[in-house]
Amino acid sequence: MTTTTITTAARELREGRSLVEPDLFHRLVQRVAEEHDHDLNMAARVVDQALAFLGTSATHHGRPLSPSEEVDPGWHEFILHTVDYAAFCEQFAGRFLHHVPTDPQDPSTQGKSAHEAIQYTVDAIAEAGFYVDTDLWPTAHSVACSQCHQGCTSSTAP
Template sequence: MSQTTRPQADVIDPKTLIPPDLYGRLVARIVGEHDLPPEQAERIMSQALAFLAACAFNPSLSLAPSRAVDIGWHTFLLYTREYAAFCEQVAGRFLHHVPDDERELGHDSADAVQRLGVTVEAMRASDLPVEADLWLADGKCSQCYAGCASDPRKA
């Protein structure tokens, strides 16, 4: 799918999807737990929020985070009340994190690379920013089924 460049004014700022104090706490946790500079932690958290918004906006797509973006998602999941409220506000439903055990055990596949491409395209199509260097195909987590809403294998 070809994507046109959108004016910056149309792009959603993912940081505005959660309260500023929560964003600051999430970034600080990433800095502390992953020994990253604050600027990198901010980029990771912002992309995690953009990814989750893309999952919310595109429930029929099978989207997956990169390894870097998954750090932000895992961090947000620790704040269960805030995460649940975010999901309800942005998606109208809970966005489940369902690990793909094949990938967790190191069995990489071309499918995972393709899913990252689909995810980036969905983010761009949803007017969400994409920091390409955070979407390298080295992610160990490609767990989103039905747009991160539920795992059809358990339905």
């Protein structure tokens, strides 16, 4: 018989969903499922990671963070809930967290730089104490783009 011991650090990891009320989380999950053709389980994972990303972005003081292509729809759908999104931003960041598109012609947002941006973001989320669903944060060097079809980062400007 094998016994698995869960470390204290693993037990203390937060989920992004813990940052919002369950009702809002479920509304966002439903929206992601409907708009992005995900089952409810996948939509919940996407929203959870988008919230972890935003929670980290709210207090991160390094270079801008970038969502993965898989996580970005969760951010997009949250932004559409403008009242809830603005309240979240005020509560956790003390300011609005802007969704800043990057120039798709900028080579620094492609290839190796995209991989580095995702890895930097994943590291920041983990350092902030959130669980990272690695399936939704591809970090292979084959990643072509770190963001959505238009590209985006969180803003660090007030």
